[in-house]
Amino acid sequence: MEEKGLMNAKNIQELSLEGQNHLEETIGAAFQILSAMNDELCNPALWSTAAVATQAANGTADASDPSHHMEMGGGALEDARLRYKNAVAALRAVLTEIPNSLKGRPHDTGSAAVALDSKADQAEVERLEQHAADLRKELANKNKYLKLLIDQLRELITDISTWQSPCSV
Known part of the structure; x- marks a missing residue:
């Protein structure tokens, strides 16, 4: 019975490390989203499609500009958004696994160990x-x-x- 409790504790520790990794991924993806948004906001040519259409009508922009806008800004932002979404989903999955892992602990040995730890603490x-x-x-x-x-x-x-x-x- 005690060996099973140690396995659950190890699982919780592994889950916490996995959760920490997913949290770091989430933060990195959020930073990437902000960077991509900053890149778009700092480039006046990408602010509106009306400016691109006006440039195309005046002949000052070549036909590749609108697609370039979608590739540069939209692509990086979309990649970051997907990365963020996946990281958050993985983090949520780990967070829901932790209580389930705690439920698997045997109550008789677990509560005695907790009481002993509590007295020692x-x-x-x-x-x-x-x-x-x-x-x-x-x-x-x-x-x-x-x-x-x-x-x-x-x-x-x-x-x-x-x-x-x-x-x-």
Whole structure:
């Protein structure tokens, strides 16, 4: 029974790593979408098809411009959109698998292990809180000592300044 629990834990860990990879893919695809949109917005020739039609009517643009617009902007944006869509779908699939993986755990050994971990975690938390309190006290003492040293340094500087100043007698 315990071996099965370890397998489920491993599956959850594998699922989390897979989910992290899909999340990174999603972020990369979203960045690619923004880059493609930025490329299109920075190129005034691609802002509207009316501008392309006007250029074609005036004879200033050759016939390949409208198709070039579709290949350059639309193609990169469409590729990024598909990549994003696939990454999000894969991420959602992993996220739905995680609760199913947790359901497969045996409750009797799992709850005992969780209770044991909880007690160990609680003891660790208490130990760390005590250590933090001790460090705060030590810091307060060092701050008091540092303040004393700074005050002594001020007095020393004042004394030296007084000794170095010319007498007005």
